[in-house]
Amino acid sequence: MTGRIAFQGELGAYSHQACRQARPDMQAVPCRTFEDVIELCRAGEVDLAMLPVENSTYGRVADIHTLLPGSGLRIIDEAFVRVHINLLAVPGTPLEAITAAMSHTVLLGQCREFLKAHNLRAVTGADTAGSAKLVAERGDRSLGALASELAGEIYGLDVVARQIEDQANNTTRFLVMARQADLSRRGSGPMMTTFTFKVRNIPAALYKALGGFATNGVNMTKLESYMVGGSFTATAFYADIEGHPEDPAVARALEELVYFTEELDILGVYPSDRAR
Numbered sequence: 001m002t003g004r005i006a007f008q009g010e011l012g013a014y015s016h017q018a019c020r021q022a023r024p025d026m027q028a029v030p031c032r033t034f035e036d037v038i039e040l041c042r043a044g045e046v047d048l049a050m051l052p053v054e055n056s057t058y059g060r061v062a063d064i065h066t067l068l069p070g071s072g073l074r075i076i077d078e079a080f081v082r083v084h085i086n087l088l089a090v091p092g093t094p095l096e097a098i099t100a101a102m103s104h105t106v107l108l109g110q111c112r113e114f115l116k117a118h119n120l121r122a123v124t125g126a127d128t129a130g131s132a133k134l135v136a137e138r139g140d141r142s143l144g145a146l147a148s149e150l151a152g153e154i155y156g157l158d159v160v161a162r163q164i165e166d167q168a169n170n171t172t173r174f175l176v177m178a179r180q181a182d183l184s185r186r187g188s189g190p191m192m193t194t195f196t197f198k199v200r201n202i203p204a205a206l207y208k209a210l211g212g213f214a215t216n217g218v219n220m221t222k223l224e225s226y227m228v229g230g231s232f233t234a235t236a237f238y239a240d241i242e243g244h245p246e247d248p249a250v251a252r253a254l255e256e257l258v259y260f261t262e263e264l265d266i267l268g269v270y271p272s273d274r275a276r
Contacts, residue, residue, distance in 0.1 A: 002025050004027045004046040005028055005047065006036075006040045006041055006045075006046040007019050007029070007049075007050040008031050008032070009129050010129035010132075011028070011151075012147065012150045013130075014052070014172060015050050015174065016028050016129065016148075018081045018174040019050050022176055023048065029046050034051060034063065037049045038051075041177060041179065047178070048076075048176055049178075050079075050176060051064060051067075051068075051175050052064065053065070053174065053175055055170070055171070056170060056171045057165070057170050058109055058110060065224060066226050069267070073179060074177065074179070074181030075177055075267050075268025075269075076176050076177070076182070076185075076268060076270055077175070077271065078173060078176070078270060078273045079273060080275035081172050081173075081174060082170070083171060084149070084162070084163045084170075085107060085163070086147065086148065086152065086159050086160075086162050087114075087144045087145075087159070087164060088132050088144060088145045088146075088147055088157040089145070090135065090157065091156065093158065094160070095161060098142060098143070099119075099143075100121040100144070101115060101120045101121070101145065102125040102134065102143060102145050102146070103128050103145060104126070104127045104128050107128050110167070111146060112166060114164040120144070128145075128146065128151065129148070129154070131146065132145040132151040132152065132155045132157055133155050136157055171275070175194075175268075177268075181266075181269065183245065183266065185271075188271075189272060190242060190243075191242075191270065192240060192241070192271070192272045193240070193241050193242075193245055193268070193269050194240050195241075195265060197209070197237055197257065197265070198263050199237070199261050199262070202260075205260050209260035210257070211256065212253040212255070212257055213257075215253075218242065218253045219242040219243075220239060220240070220241050222240035223238070224239075225238075226238065236263075241253075245266065245269060
């Protein structure tokens with residue numbers, strides 16, 4: 001294997017699946033928290049970090065947008081991972097013997113209809129693969145885990161029910177992070193640019209700052225706000241746009257943005273995932 005990539009969760013987590021999909025030649029390194037993932041990469045103990053940012057069913061991943069700006073890392077790729085949720089159980093266990101299903105709260109919320117239809121009690125676990133690991137260790141036939149097939153393979157569990165997610169297009173977007181960015185990089189297809197900024201404390205500042213993207217025909221695919229330093233008055237914004245900073249239209253839009261903002265920070269310029 002060439003290099004190491006860190007992710008949050010146990011082996012078999014969807015972040016582990018993302019590592020396999022995006023960097024199959026690298027060794028995947030599990031970490032307890034997102035902060036641990038970032039620190040390992042920042043310290044040079046791994047080459048890359050894999051971080052989830054949003055899910056098509058559940059929304060954005062908590063804390064990620066506030067962690068990214070201060071991480072010291074830069075986005076070099078994105079990966080869209082189709083999240084197939086499976087009910088896993090101790091080998092030989094039939095569906096009717098299971099009375100409860102354990103998983104991360106996000107995953108529990110993504111298959112409410114299945115849980116209700118089969119009268120399964122939702123049990124909150126630390127994470128998806130960790131729940132599968134715990135079910136395997138307990139050997140309790142009444143308890144199942146909601147996780148990936150990869151987790152089932154790793155921990156020796158049977159797949160009792162496949163692809164039970166409520167939404168057929170359930171997908172999680174991940175960002176591949178590195179210590180150094182290459183802002184001149186060009187992919188064979190469309191490019192994405194991600195940045196954070198704070199607007200000046202003047203009337204209609206956000207409206208004016210974003211006007212350049214509309215007038216220059218630059219598509220903004222994401223804009224989210226988050227508070228800074230625990231203050232209700234200090235608000236920062238996280239944005240994704242289509243294009244490269246050297247594209248004439250993007251350059252003009254960013255120039256106008258800078259005029260009305262503070263602390264503009266380009267987190268990454270990277271190829272758009274084909275799943276977009």
